[in-house]
Amino acid sequence: MPSNVLDKFRSLISELPLIDKSSASAAATRDAVLTKPAGALGRLEDLAVWMSGWQGKHPPTYASPQVVVFAGNHGVCDQGISAFPRDVTVQMVANFQNGGAAINQLADAFGASFSVLPLSLESPTLDFTKGPAMSEEECCEALQSGWNSVRQNTDLLVVGEMGIGNTTIAAAVSAAVFGGSGADWAGPGTGLSMEGIQKKAAVIDAGLSLHADILGDPILVLQHLGGREIAAMVGAILAARHNKTPVILDGFVVGAAAAILKKANSSALDHCVAGHMSAEPGHELLLRHLEKEPLLTLRMRLGEGSGAALALGIIKGAIATHNGMASFSDAGVSAESSS
DSSP states (O other), rough: OHHHHHHHHHHHHOOOOOHHHHHHHHHHHHHHBBBBBBTTTTTHHHEEEEEHHHHHHHSSSSOOEEEEEEEEEGGGGGGGSSOOOOOHHHHHHHHHHOSHHHHHHHHHHHHHEEEEEEEESSSSSTTTTOOOOOOOHHHHHHHHHHHOOOOOOTTTEEEEOOTTTTTHHHHHHHHHHHOHHHHHOOOOOOTHHHHHHHHHHHHHHHHHHHGGGGTHHHHHHHHHHOHHHHHHHHHHHHHHHHHOOOOOEHHHHHHHHHHHHHHHHHTTTTTTEOOOSSSSHHHHHHHHTTTTOOOOOOOOOOOOOOHHHHHHHHHHHHHHHHHHHHHHHHHHHOGGGGG
C-alpha cells in the first residue's frame, strides 16, 4: 500500500549511514604532509576529506560522476504563476535528450554521465490551492523513481530538475518547512514581473492556508505542496546517502527537495555540499536554513543541475590535488621551508 511505502521512506530517513571516520582520518593525515602550507588549498582540503569519508574509502575517487535531471509538470501553473507554458517542460526534455541544453555541455565537460527522467508530464500534479498536489501513490512512485535512478557505481551525484512553475513549488515547500509567507520566498523564476511575483506569493499563501494542518510533517508537505520532480530528487538524495555517494546540490528547487530531508532529520544532508547560490532570491535564505555554504556564486538561475554540475570541477580539482601531490618526504622538501 502507498502508506507503507511512505513509512519505508520515513524509516530510511531516520536510519542513515554515518560518515566513515577512518577514511576521513586517512585523508586528513595525508593532507597534513602534502607539499603546501597547512590550509593553503582552503576548502579544497576539506572537500577531499569529506569525499573520502562519505565514499568510505581512501583515496577518494572521481571516476563515475552522475548527473540526473528529473522533469515534472504542475497543476498550479493554471493560476498563471509562470512566464512560460507547461509545454516548455516537454520541449526541454527533448532538448536534454538531444544533447542541446547547458547541462549536457557541463556534464560532458566534467566527464559525468547524464540522463533525464520525465515523470508523467502528460498528467500534471493537482493545483495545490485546491487539494493535495499528489496522492500518496503518486508521491511514492516519484520517490521510488528517484531512488532507482542512482547507479551503484556512482561516486559523486548531481541531481537537477526541469518543470515550468517549480520555483513556485520550491517556495511553497520552503515556506511550509522553514516558515514564512509567500512573499518571503517567492521570486521571479523564469522572469516574472513584480506584479507576477506578488501573484505568485498570494498563490503560495493560499496553498499554505489550505494545507495548514499538515505543515509539521515534511513528508506530507512533499505530497501536498510538492511535485513529482521534487519527490524524485528527495528519493535520489536519500538513495545516495544509503549508497555512500556524496551529492552536490544545485539551486533553489533542488534545495527545496533537500529541505524535506533536512526537516525530517537534521543530519540528512551531511553527505551533501551546495554547488552554488542561485540568483533566485529565496535560495540564499534556504541555504542558511540548510546550513550550507555554496562553492560558487555566479548569478546563475537556470536550474537543470547546471550550477552543481559546474561545481563538479571543484570537486575534481580537490581530489586531483589530494591524490596527486607529493608529500614532503617524497619530494625531499623541508616542511619548515614550505611556508
